[in-house]
Amino acid sequence: MPSIMDDGNSNAPASEPKTVSTRFLKDLFSQTKVDATPFVNTIIREAVGLASSDIFFEPAKNTVRVRSRIDGVMYYLGEFSLDEFPQISSRIKVLSQLDPTEKRRIQEGQFTLNLEGRVVNLRVEIAQTIHGELIVIRIHEKQSIVMPLSDLGFSKKTDEIYRDMLRSMSGLILVCGPTGCGKTTTLYSTINQLNENQTYNIMTIEDPVEYQLQGVNQMQTKNDMGFTFAEGLRTILRLSPDVIFVGEIRDRETAQIAVESGLTGQLVLSSVHAEDSVGALFRLLDLGVESYLLNAALLGIVAQRLVRKNCLECQIPVSPTPEQSEYFLKTTGRSPKQFMVGKGCPSCQNLRYKGRTGIYEVLKMDSKVRDLVRSRASEDILRDTLKSHGFLTLLQDGIEKAERGVTTIDEVLRNSLRSS
Numbered sequence: 001m002p003s004i005m006d007d008g009n010s011n012a013p014a015s016e017p018k019t020v021s022t023r024f025l026k027d028l029f030s031q032t033k034v035d036a037t038p039f040v041n042t043i044i045r046e047a048v049g050l051a052s053s054d055i056f057f058e059p060a061k062n063t064v065r066v067r068s069r070i071d072g073v074m075y076y077l078g079e080f081s082l083d084e085f086p087q088i089s090s091r092i093k094v095l096s097q098l099d100p101t102e103k104r105r106i107q108e109g110q111f112t113l114n115l116e117g118r119v120v121n122l123r124v125e126i127a128q129t130i131h132g133e134l135i136v137i138r139i140h141e142k143q144s145i146v147m148p149l150s151d152l153g154f155s156k157k158t159d160e161i162y163r164d165m166l167r168s169m170s171g172l173i174l175v176c177g178p179t180g181c182g183k184t185t186t187l188y189s190t191i192n193q194l195n196e197n198q199t200y201n202i203m204t205i206e207d208p209v210e211y212q213l214q215g216v217n218q219m220q221t222k223n224d225m226g227f228t229f230a231e232g233l234r235t236i237l238r239l240s241p242d243v244i245f246v247g248e249i250r251d252r253e254t255a256q257i258a259v260e261s262g263l264t265g266q267l268v269l270s271s272v273h274a275e276d277s278v279g280a281l282f283r284l285l286d287l288g289v290e291s292y293l294l295n296a297a298l299l300g301i302v303a304q305r306l307v308r309k310n311c312l313e314c315q316i317p318v319s320p321t322p323e324q325s326e327y328f329l330k331t332t333g334r335s336p337k338q339f340m341v342g343k344g345c346p347s348c349q350n351l352r353y354k355g356r357t358g359i360y361e362v363l364k365m366d367s368k369v370r371d372l373v374r375s376r377a378s379e380d381i382l383r384d385t386l387k388s389h390g391f392l393t394l395l396q397d398g399i400e401k402a403e404r405g406v407t408t409i410d411e412v413l414r415n416s417l418r419s420s
């Protein structure tokens, strides 16, 4: 970690906690004998209460470690004896309608829970490790997958550019970033917004359908039956669509059809695995899309990351270190007087952060970018040109959010954003 991460402020905690506990979890893991049904129920209920996205049951030589991922960060919840694991594993399998006697195959199941009015969908994955069954429960909650576009974290400027692209209703819009960066939320929220007046035929091809959107015609790929993204897209084109969402562009054929569909009067939304917007543009060229077709079809590219938000209940102002000030000056041309940092409190379970927000860069295809694509400029030249024209990068958007006290510099840099 670079030295600018050092906080140097005595009233801020030195390092982040990697364990999280609640009164119920403390009681649970102090028991010597385990009763499977309440044990599993409590862990799930507490993990959902902590806004976890995953729960891990990880067997080791003598114990099973239970961890959970909260706002993208892994926390230790507790552990129990390996001897108790068979009954815990059976209970989870019964809940997710899996065969409790099956111990070898990889198993996938799911179940839904209604926790005090919150409908939570839990997907269960079980795989065999050298010490026994690794169980991962992935938690999906509708309110965190679909939200109003205005709640996603777009700055005023990027929000305007994005909405402007959507209004054209014809062409291709891509969202990119690594796994778990919130692409699905951005795309689902966008589709939900486009569907507000129920005036479009919105069709999707996804792998898998992560959430059912009301009024949207969703399809799922079946690769073993040859129903791939490319095949799904061909099918959709025969069904008079206005808006098409293709889960991901990862091969030449899908790239080709998606680009061509954007040229024939539909709005096509998709995602690409790339670090930033310029990277995504070159990804499509690398997949063999002709530059003149890309120039004609592509409206723009959104790149994004998720950062944790400071806990509003316990955040306090801190002065920047000289290194942080210098870094800021270099990146933004400004010197902020203070940042906000959480101290830890009951509201955030002493995690100092609560919830996440997106940081974004939005590359709009304008004549300048198209000229560079046409002349086959390199990625570096494209980035430098954009920067000299005031393009707001992911890093700058993140730093701006730290300056406004929404998050911390540590959190922005933890997301390993391109800093040059």
Ligand SMILES: [Zn+2]
Pocket: 311, 312, 313, 314, 315, 342, 343, 344, 345, 346, 347, 348, 349, 350, 352, 353
């Ligand atoms: Zn707090």
